[in-house]
Amino acid sequence: MTPRLHPDFLTIPIAHRALHDVTEGRPENSRAAVCAAIDHGYGIEIDLQLTADGQAVVFHDYDLSRLTDAKGPLRQRTAAEAAGIRLKNGDGETIPRLSEILDLVRGAVPLLIEIKDQDGGMGPDVGPLEQATAQALAGYDGPVAVMSFNPYSVARLADLAPAVPRGLVTEGYDPADWPLPAETCARLRDIPDFDACKAAFVSHDKTDLARPRVQQLRADGVPVLCWTIRSPQEETAAREFADNVTFEGYLARHPS
Template identity: 30%
Template sequence: MTLIFAHRGAAGTHPENTMAAFIEAEKAGADGIELDVQLTKDGEVVVIHDETVDRTTDGSGWVKDITYRELRRLNAAAMWDGKHGHCPIPHLEEVLAWLSSTRMAVNIELKNSLIAYETLEQKTISLVRRYGLEKRTILSSFNHHSMRLCRTLAPEIETALLYIEPLYAPWTYVRAMNADGVHPHYRTVTAEFAAEARRRGVAVRPFTVNKRNVMKTMFAYGVDAVFTDYPRQAKQWKEKTP
């Protein structure tokens, strides 16, 4: 059965990567949430997608150059015309503390391809362990070196490799990386690919699936999960799928 992960929370209807978006995802009945982590200037693990705060907040600058205290003053709902009030950028600990009281899983994407945040892996894993969420967590990244390090540091936590272009012989690569799954762009996923992944015990979770026809196709392929900005809508489509 295909699970539904709310991409950056319910990012289609709420400010992405905020507690408001995550809480809405739970209310919508999502099986899990997906979020992105980076490090502040003073080394705190914060939940934000872009390497700068410009697109999603009323501030500007690189996350790596801003202290946690300064970052918390920014409004991550600034682009929503006051609809959601003031939403601070969450600390990963805040999200995990809340998540531990739910039944949902979490996919934590380490945003360390452009900036090689030192100790991001160690700090993220430490917080996951602090809340006993090892079995409900998937770590993923486009930085596959980082995923290999995570597997070494925390073999008990699932890892998945993000990619956009089709991979040749992905199973050989996944095995070499000692990973558990792949998170491909949905356009690269075929029925044959999904079937072969199942046969080889490799989880497949395509991103970012927002259109009804694509969602129905992914359900038909039997992928392990989809990442979507609209978990409420996805759940309705799933329930109507024969």
Template identity: 40%
Template sequence: MRSLPSTAIDSFLAPSPDPERTGWLGRWTYAHRGLHGEGRVENARAAFAAALEAGVGIECDIQRSADDIPMVFHDWDFKRLIGRPDRTEALTAAEWRKLSYLEHEDAPMDLTELLAMVDGKVPILIEIKSRRSYDVETTCLKVRDALAGYDGHHAVMSFDPRVPRWLRRHSPETLRGLVMREDDRGYTQTALSRRMALWIAKPDFMAYHVDALPSEWVAGLRARGMPIATWTVRSAAERERARACADAPIFEGELPA
């Protein structure tokens, strides 16, 4: 029996996205966790304000409080940014708001606050954090509820393919992305695991680790119409690679030209 070409397999795993829905993704660059640095803390109000002022899109991260409020924060605990040992899911949203960053007096924001601040001025890529045995579906539900009625361009993405799968079933109007890396820190080190994640997720776009580009597989998906974002773009060489291999850089540091 003749085997199917890889392009046919990928077409089955993830049908080509609708360019009318995804077209805005590639018209922007995105500040990774906001435009942070020089006293502006990642995923915090000043970093997002700087991104708005610069006219670039925003990428942010979502953790969940003890009372299931989607909070804009990357880590699973407060050690690095706030100097406390607590895990993020151990504190209520009210307790989160009493915290302050080590480098700034601001407290972490929740997603509703960020959406009100951005108000459609730039697009937002919202990454839901997940890990093994984590109840990620509750986060998906709370993020969907926070986005209800929000008219600005936005998308929700995750390393966890359960996130875009949940959105496909329960919030089909939401643009959904699959984040992927190939190094030893990811979950998709093999071609089989990458295709399995794609099959589960069936995303509208991919956000691919810049260190894994160029990739023949990603180039094939892109040629079939799937938008490709790439992260985290920091150097001149990575900016060139992003221009050649992807549609939307998610950057830190110097604004891409």
């Protein structure tokens, strides 16, 4: 049986890459941003990448240069090396391991974990990051869910962590915006793998929420989250089509 999302994922707004604000010394996906989200009572979305020694670390990009003063692929660094790389504008913050973030959150708020595609083309060359994630989550006590753009990743998580709710990150897949073949974009656009990968929810691009396939899933009882909301006005519009929002750049409204 596919596990269902904890109800808190549908009621508590989710801070995109945690509640980051570099003007306050809180880079995205940092410990400080995670603690700020907890203090504000928000859910937390984080991203995972794989290190050279097979560890899951909390970082969005494949390359280090945007978010740190280091250069090159994060995949070529060990977890110990990553722990010594400082995040820009972070008051000494470095790249955390998933296990560190789990210890910080401790079930206080919902935690939504995105597994970044490691295949490079949304294909089947996955496994090590999913394995590291499943190992870190073993025994975690609190509302948690995992998701990925890559359906193979979601299917692998269904095997490795069957009790953890999992979902697909989805969007309109304009080939102009993706380094993927047009036929791959066309296939992913209609979310054909939802049942096969035993997904429980989707998190869909805010600009494409009215897509019939997305709204049919919602009508069938599938929770629809959305990304990335950046204003109260966008939030109001998105909530017509989605059950909850992933937000950044402002403070989303809490349920009354």
